[in-house]
Amino acid sequence: MTTGIKRKLYEISGRTFTYIAISIITIFFVFPFLWMVSTSIKPATEIFTPVPTIIPRASTVANYIYIFAKTIFPTTLKNSVIVAVSTTAVTLVFSVFFAYGLARFRFKGRTFVLNLLILTQMFPLSLLIIVIFTIFVKLNLIDNYIALIVSHCTFAIPFSTIMLKSYFDDMPIELEEAAAIDGCTPYGTIFRIVIPLASPAIVAMGIFAYILSWGEYMMSLSLIRSEAMRTVPVQLSFMIGFMEVQWGPLMAAATVITLPVVIVFIFFQKYMISGMTMGAVKG
Amino acid sequence: MEIKKAVKPRRKIIKNIHPYILIFPGFFLICLILVYPLARGILSSFFAQEFMSLGLKKFVGLLQYKRLAGDPSFWMTLKNTAIWVVAVVVFQYLFGLSSALLLNREFRGRGVFRSLILIPWVVPTIAGALSWQWIFDWQFGVLNYVLKTIGVTARGFDWLGSIDLALPSVISVAVWKGGPFVTIMLLAALQAVDRQLYEVAELDGAGMLSKFWHITMPGIKEVTITSILLRIIWTFNQFDIVNIMTNGGPANASMILPVYTYLTAFSFNELNYAAAIACVGLLIIGVVGVYYIVRNSRGMGVKVK
Numbered sequence: 001m002t003t004g005i006k007r008k009l010y011e012i013s014g015r016t017f018t019y020i021a022i023s024i025i026t027i028f029f030v031f032p033f034l035w036m037v038s039t040s041i042k043p044a045t046e047i048f049t050p051v052p053t054i055i056p057r058a059s060t061v062a063n064y065i066y067i068f069a070k071t072i073f074p075t076t077l078k079n080s081v082i083v084a085v086s087t088t089a090v091t092l093v094f095s096v097f098f099a100y101g102l103a104r105f106r107f108k109g110r111t112f113v114l115n116l117l118i119l120t121q122m123f124p125l126s127l128l129i130i131v132i133f134t135i136f137v138k139l140n141l142i143d144n145y146i147a148l149i150v151s152h153c154t155f156a157i158p159f160s161t162i163m164l165k166s167y168f169d170d171m172p173i174e175l176e177e178a179a180a181i182d183g184c185t186p187y188g189t190i191f192r193i194v195i196p197l198a199s200p201a202i203v204a205m206g207i208f209a210y211i212l213s214w215g216e217y218m219m220s221l222s223l224i225r226s227e228a229m230r231t232v233p234v235q236l237s238f239m240i241g242f243m244e245v246q247w248g249p250l251m252a253a254a255t256v257i258t259l260p261v262v263i264v265f266i267f268f269q270k271y272m273i274s275g276m277t278m279g280a281v282k283g
Numbered sequence: 284m285e286i287k288k289a290v291k292p293r294r295k296i297i298k299n300i301h302p303y304i305l306i307f308p309g310f311f312l313i314c315l316i317l318v319y320p321l322a323r324g325i326l327s328s329f330f331a332q333e334f335m336s337l338g339l340k341k342f343v344g345l346l347q348y349k350r351l352a353g354d355p356s357f358w359m360t361l362k363n364t365a366i367w368v369v370a371v372v373v374f375q376y377l378f379g380l381s382s383a384l385l386l387n388r389e390f391r392g393r394g395v396f397r398s399l400i401l402i403p404w405v406v407p408t409i410a411g412a413l414s415w416q417w418i419f420d421w422q423f424g425v426l427n428y429v430l431k432t433i434g435v436t437a438r439g440f441d442w443l444g445s446i447d448l449a450l451p452s453v454i455s456v457a458v459w460k461g462g463p464f465v466t467i468m469l470l471a472a473l474q475a476v477d478r479q480l481y482e483v484a485e486l487d488g489a490g491m492l493s494k495f496w497h498i499t500m501p502g503i504k505e506v507t508i509t510s511i512l513l514r515i516i517w518t519f520n521q522f523d524i525v526n527i528m529t530n531g532g533p534a535n536a537s538m539i540l541p542v543y544t545y546l547t548a549f550s551f552n553e554l555n556y557a558a559a560i561a562c563v564g565l566l567i568i569g570v571v572g573v574y575y576i577v578r579n580s581r582g583m584g585v586k587v588k
Contacts, residue, residue, distance in 0.1 A: 015390060022385045022396050025378065029400045029459065035425065036414040052425045094309040101305030113306060115576055120317045122516045122572040126541035127561030130548045131320035131327075134337050154316035157309050186301045215407030217523045222549065233409035237527050240413065247417050254410035265405040266398050273401075273467055 033258065040064070040252040047248050063252035073253055075228055076235040080214060080257070083145055083231060087152040087213035088206050095157050095205065096198075099164035100190055104176070114165075117158040125218055133222050147223045148231070152213040160205035167201040168194070204271040211261050232257050321565075328559035337554040347559035357560065359535050360543045364519070364564075367454060367539050371518045372511060374458040379465025379510075384499075386466070387473040397470075404463040412527040415456045419443050449529050449537040456524050461514060468510040469503055476502035512575045519568045540564045 034054070039047055041059040067073040102114060132151060133142075141147040175197070179189045195202065220231045230238075232253065239250055265272060323337075328348070331341040351357050386397050403411060418426050419442035427439030442452045480498045489497070500507075522541040525531060531538035531546065540560065548557035 018385055018388050018390050022382065025382045025385070026396055026399050028378075029403050029463065032411060032414040032418060032459065033402050033406055035418060036410065039417065048423050050423075050428070052423070052428050094312065097305045098309035101302040105302035105305075107299070107302040110302075113310065115580065116313070116318070118576060118579060119572065120313055122520075122568065122575070123317055123321050124520045124541065124544075124561055124564055124568065126520070126522055126544040126548075127324040127558060127565060128317065128320040129545070130337060130554050130557055130561070131323045132316060133549075134554075135315075135320070150312065151316055154312045157312060158317075161309060186305065211405055211407075215409065217409055217527070218545075221526075233407060236409050236413060240416070240527075247420075247423075250413060251417065254407075254413050258406050258410045261405050261407070262402055265401070269398060269401065273471075 033262070036251045036258065037255050039247055040255045042248060044248055063248040064256070067249045067253050067256075071249070072227060072230075072235065073232070073256075076230050076232045077256070079145070079229060080231040080233075083148045083152065083220075084210050084213040086145070086149045087156065088209045090149065090153045091156040091160055091209040092202060092206055094153065095161040095164055096190065096195065096202065098157065098161040099168055100186070100194060102161070103165045103168035104173070104186075114162075117162055120158045129218060129222050132219070136223055142223060143225050143229050145229075148213075148216075148220060151219045151223065152216055153209075155216070156209040156212050160209060163205055163208075164198065164201055167198055171197055200271050203268065204274075207264060207268055207272060211265075214257065214261060324558045325562055325565070327555050328562045330555055332553055332555045334552075337558070347556050348563075350556065351559055351563065356535055356538070357543070360531075360538045360540055361563075363450060363535075363537065364539045366450060367457075368515060368518045370451075370454045371457045371461070372514045374454070375462045375465050375514055376507075376511060378458060378462040379469055382462075382466045383469035383473055386470055400466055401463045403460050404467075406460075408460060408523040409527060411460055412456060412524050415452075415459070416443065416528055419452055443529050444533060446533055446536040449533060453525050453528055453537050456528065457518060457521060460524065461517065465510050465514065468506055472503040472506035473499070508578070509575075512571060512578075515571050516568060516575070519564070519571075 038054055038056060040063050041061070042053075042056045043058060043060045043062060046053065046056060046058065102110060136142050136144075136147045139147075171194075175193050176189050179193055180186075184192065215233060216231075217233045217237070220234045221237070224230050224234065227235075236250065236253055236257075239246075239253075323339075327337050327339055329342060329344060330338045331343045331346070332338050333340065382400055386393060386400070418424055421427065421439055421441045421444065424439075424442070426442070427436070430436050431439055440448055442448050476499065480502075481494060484494050484498060520541055521539075522545060525537055525539055525542050526545065529537045531542045541564070544557050544561045544564070547560060548554050
């Protein structure tokens with residue numbers, strides 16, 4: 001009887017501890033995001049006050065109207081969408097082919113290529129950018145979408161290829177064999193059989209490539225010179241450089257580029273997480 | 284390969300070309316944008332600077348490196364980078380481990396907490412950095428407001444503008460941005476630990492701590508090592524947060540290697556010297572990278588960015 005009560009008390013206190021501890025950690029991780037959204041819907045008078053409020057007393061969309069109507073933000077948003085969508089498309093096509101080649105064929109140099117893919121993810125971008133910049137100057141592609149798309153793709157391809165390859169490795173080969181016997185080329189097999197079967201992994205890698213390109217900063221900062229060609233992350237970093245920071249419009253712009261990816265992530269997180277941790281549970 | 288068996292011999296040569304055709308587009312891009320620039324970058328650190336370009340005409344041996352050795356800003360940067368990497372990775376791991384352990388318990392709303400904790404991982408770095416900059420604001424920032432209210436300080440701290448606080452401030456932002464990655468990795472590892480081990484240990488009368496040390500930690504050892512290695516590499520190369528928030532200032536107090544490299548190259552136009560700076564970094568992080576690859580090829584690693 002008493003041991004029963006003791007156990008119950010123990011359970012309740014354990015659960016309370018769990019909730020308190022997880023809440024503290026969660027606040028640390030979520031607060032900057034909440035604060036950004038909250039500031040973006042506050043009027044200037046409420047932003048610059050000695051006593052801040054989390055939930056705005058008077059909410060307004062004035063900051064959003066301001067950035068869309070009075071600044072270059074819509075243009076940079078368009079640039080970001082063009083670059084990120086193209087990056088996603090090219091990355092998916094290239095890495096599905098790449099991963100399929102690595103997963104289903106044994107050829108000379110295969111191990112070398114696989115190790116290279118892992119190794120490239122450790123290359124220091126600050127060294128690469130010096131040379132990449134000079135390459136694009138020579139190709140006359142500074143201030144051009146192509147420079148951004150090509151470089152963003154190259155950063156996304158190694159990771160998504162490795163992930164897709166391990167997905168293909170786990171896929172049954174029988175259907176593809178049957179297709180080969182029926183005279184289907186590897187390329188036909190990819191489009192008719194592999195892509196439909198691997199669609200969860202492909203969707204996850206597509207989101208990954210989009211997020212990477214959408215937030216990419218260093219390349220976009222270096223390879224773009226004119227204001228009209230900037231992507232949102234770079235434009236935002238310039239907005240803060242000048243004398244007085246307009247936190248309201250700035251947080252509104254930050255919210256516009258953050259909210260879509262957060263929503264998509266929450267919606268697809270199952271795929272994303274299983275994609276990321278695929279190898280983790282194998283051992 | 285089974286596919287090859289199904290093919291008639293005379294078409295074999297064409298078939299053998301297929302893997303190369305499949306990997307070519309991606310491989311070509313990687314060589315052009317990653318491998319060639321790395322090789323060219325290393326090479327140009329041994330050449331003399333030319334006006335506004337990456338000189339490759341006059342070989343000067345280790346001259347750039349000699350200059351580097353006598354550059355006090357460089358040594359300062361190296362020290363900051365060491366503090367930055369160690370602090371960021373340690374705190375990310377502590378946050379990641381504690382949140383993963385909590386999320387591995389069974390309680391209502393677990394999925395919601397998990398989703399919320401993962402948010403920083405997808406928030407664009409610029410948006411996160413700006414939001415933190417606003418929180419850190421000396422005059423109207425919410426952090427100083429809280430500290431003033433509870434009586435820690437009367438005037439508020441100049442988080443990003445003071446020599447003592449700039450580095451710790453950017454470190455906390457990096458912990459925030461990368462911590463969730465460790466959470467996901469460790470949570471996946473925790474969920475793979477055999478539950479029966481705990482039951483057996485309980486029958487033997489093992490306490491919480493001894494279960495943690497003898498079952499949990501060994502169970503997640505591989506993933507722990509992998510994610511720490513990956514975090515070290517990532518943090519060492521991280522450029523955005525510091526560039527956006529302090530740009531290495533004030534007085535180089537928060538200067539780290541990638542930012543120093545970038546400024547040397549693009550603000551001072553000394554591309555070859557910048558290449559030498561980055562090569563020192565490459566040498567340091569190369570050790571970690573090689574160790575990671577060796578582990579991976581032994582099949583111990585986890586193939587994740």
